[in-house]
Amino acid sequence: MNGASHAFDVAGLAGRLTSGEPLALARGISHVENETEGFEALLHAVHAKLGRARRIGITGPPGAGKSTLTAELARRYLDTGLTVGVIAVDPTSPFTGGALLGDRIRMNELATEEGIFIRSMASRGSLGGLATATREAADLMDAAGYDRVILETLGVGQSELDIAASADTTAVVLVPESGDGIQAMKAGLMEVADLFVVNKADRSGADRLEKEIRVMIAIREGNAIKDIASHHGARVDRPTEVETGDRSPPVLQTTASTGDGVDELSVALDEHFEWLEATGELASRRAERRLRRTQDVLMRLAQRDALGVWSQGSEDLGERLAANEVSPYSAARELYESWIGSLLRR
């Protein structure tokens, strides 16, 4: 794949990127985002460098305080000498633009620190979709040597959830105000959570929400009766930290705005990662991710060629479509078959 000539110097950029040049990383992510010709060769070139970063997904409903939590977590990593990459795909996040002034100032301060690289990703209808591009950007951060890569996404919308779920450890952030934890769970958050964070824990209802989450976890694990009982009074025990096989997601309380509980969150994230390593779960999750990525890339290759057919499609067909003389289904079939035909003739 490296032999071909590309729209940019793939080997040169890969070298600068993996030696940790922030500018090279920024440029690489832009190539991924824009699908600049050669971006897949770049990802191939850095592939051997992957696997060092711990990837952390932070997800939850709008207003849960995900970005403040992300900033606080990043700050702690920086303080202990770790480097951090942050990718924000949440349109309401201060990282991406939807911020109150105070949040934005906090982010800007963080962004100027040594050892942190912040990037927001926008959905621009790319072929592979936002989810694949975001995972590829995370790969580049990993290859660039960042110790932690935090993926902040909204926990609503299928592709947004998919992104969070592609991390090694996914934290689902809820707040007492969002009131009904059960509603949040319906949206698929239960399935992606390696741990739960009850944020804004200084407000009333935090304990009740924590209990609700624990009950839902228990129900999911089939211990329904015991735990419904404990919902009505008895204390629900914290799950033990390391188990064989499945692991019950811990539930933590934080107040990101004051930093309360963020140290504990950082510890819980490390513990989950150590559990992943100890059980072999990390290796199997990452192998599974490579398989799925291959499939995504394969489909993107096919789509790109098919789209090439589209852009070279006859004006006549476009007019017949506009005039509704032909159905999209017969038109697409016609284009597809003419593409296959052109392959056969080449």
Next chain:
Amino acid sequence: MNGASHAFDVAGLAGRLTSGEPLALARGISHVENETEGFEALLHAVHAKLGRARRIGITGPPGAGKSTLTAELARRYLDTGLTVGVIAVDPTSPFTGGALLGDRIRMNELATEEGIFIRSMASRGSLGGLATATREAADLMDAAGYDRVILETLGVGQSELDIAASADTTAVVLVPESGDGIQAMKAGLMEVADLFVVNKADRSGADRLEKEIRVMIAIREGNAIKDIASHHGARVDRPTEVETGDRSPPVLQTTASTGDGVDELSVALDEHFEWLEATGELASRRAERRLRRTQDVLMRLAQRDALGVWSQGSEDLGERLAANEVSPYSAARELYESWIGSLLRR
């Protein structure tokens, strides 16, 4: 396309569906959802019947009361003798399952009425994606003769927004509680709104939210100075109902739980549709949608074939991927080229 033999009797189902048999419609939507072999032939077969239904998108953040509004609107249509199809893709909607008991009872009552067809769509990682499948289900409802097709989706997440935006008229529902209208706008809601609904208007803050929305509309239309002034006291005039060229989205207040304002919403939706028809906008939007659908179908055809290669891919390659001996990029390229090669040899 109709000559081939399919997994089901395409012509028979198309005939029963277009003659209005609810069971045939239900089965057709299932074929679309599952991508049963022959589903595209079905969509092709009913294509000539399309265009009768008015498609209405209802979108907004979780908790905005979209489903109650949808139910109230559907009730009014039924009362005036119109038939209604409802497609819900919102995981927190009572139509799809995430409901409080009261809401669910309301929905069940509605569902048993004559002239209404309710369907929820789940994202199950289909090739074309949720957005395309949902639009195709709406096509089948249109072909089955429903006068109104309401698409209820969450206004967060790219594909969810895309679905709402594919309607003839898209209503964005906000509530005073969600507080910051600006946050909602950041998520892309501004771009898809043909009209705005301030729901739960009996709560405080409804007038303020309405004003905020009007200011944002004005800013978007470049009348920033005049309207920022009116934000500080002066009344902002309602846009005139029919304009040439662009149309300023009306802002309405409703209280879906009591039905207040829903008649007015129904009138505003009709007015928007009449504007679409009068200006020729309807014809050009629908022609544009046919072009985009063709592109989606073309890409799905290519993806499906590529995925066929994947499932026949060598075990050896799978093992090398799992062992991380090959990058997803070179593996995908290898599979893709072997597919092209197999086409050339066939």
